[in-house]
Amino acid sequence: MRIFLYIIMPIITTVCGEFLLKIAVGSTPLSFGWDTLVLLYTSPLILAGVALILLSATLWVMGMxxxxxxxxxxxxxxxxxxxxxxxxWLLGEDVRLNRYIAMGLIIVGLVIISKSNNRQIQETAKEISNDTTP
Amino acid sequence: MIISLDLLADSNFNKHVVYILVTALLLRILMDLCFKLSVQGVSFESQPLKSAMIILKSPALWAAIVMATVNFWLWAMVLSYYDLSFAYPLFSICFALIMISGRIFFNESLDAYKLVGIGCILASSAVLVLG
Incomplete structure (x- = not known):
């Protein structure tokens, strides 16, 4: 249950938020001006996307x-x-092989980085047990 | 590098978008460093309320919030030009650059696991941009 609320929910909300944002801004290239700012802060689709991403960040930090x-x-x-x-599938982007390779590399990278924390925690735990056992 | 990004951009490409993309990346890293700076030396466990007050008074926190707002604007512009399947994975480079910045500015540890992970993520960005 905690995993669902603090890990799966942030993932679902981030992904939905990013898709909403892309759908909202993808049809017309934005210019670097006031009209863009007005659009960003008045479009319901964009605001919904931002709200989902903020909710995701909050849950993720709570999960930490x-x-x-x-x-x-x-x-x-x-x-x-x-x-x-x-x-x-949903947006119909032309996703070539290199993007799938990049996705794979990111996944491998994230898993390896998480091993580092494991090892540090284990080392700290070992140090603590060494300190307490004479 | 800029030439390669040129090739990947949509047909309605505008050269400024590359600069916006790079600015958004750098600002995201700067934002995280400011968030980190704002909680430096604060321990939530012992004095939660006092810690919250210290953080709220920290200029670094407010700088980070301003950067987050600007960055949202830049990110929306990036998304309006680039594919989501390109821009979102590309921003994973922030992971790698933040860990390197953490080592430089906050003397955080970088062991072999992190270095290999950083390598994978940097390689993924290279594959996205050059591929």
């Missing part, structure tokens, strides 16, 4: 105090899979 980062990091891979596959 409940789970170890090394446990949470690999879950971030799911974001990249859904975004890349979803961009092809």
């Amino acid at each position: 105090s409940r789970f170890q980062l090394s446990f949470m990091y690999p879950f971030l891979s799911i974001n990249y899979v859904i975004i890349v596959v979803g961009s092809e």
Whole structure:
């Protein structure tokens, strides 16, 4: 249940938020001016996307105090899979092989980085147990 | 690098978009460093309320919030030009650059695992831009 609220929910809300944002701004290239700012802060689709991403960030930060980062990091891979596959299926983007390779590299990278935290935590735990056992 | 980004951009390409993309990336990293700076030396466990007050008074926090707002604007512009399946994975480069910045500015540890992970992420960005 906690995993659903603090890890799966942030993933779902981020992905939905990014898709909404892309759908909202994707049809017309934005210019660098006031009209863009007005559009950003008045379009319901964009505001809904931002709200979802903010909700996601809040839940994720709350999750950080409940789970170890090394446990949470690999879950971030799911974001990249859904975004890349979803961009092809839902948005009809031309997703070439290199984007799938990049997605794979990011997943491998995230998993390896999470191992680092594991090791640090284990080392700290070992140090603590060494300190307490004479 | 800019030439390669040119090739990947949509047909209605505007050269300024590359600069916007790079600015958005750099600002995102700067924003995270400011967030980190604002909570430096603060421990939530012992004095949660006092800690919150210290953080709220920190200029770094407000700088980070301003950067977050500007960055949202830049990100929306990036998304309006680039594919989501290109821009979203590309921004994973922030992971790598933030870890490197953490080492430089906050003396955080970078062990072999992190270095290999950073390598994978940098390689993924290269594959996206050059591929």
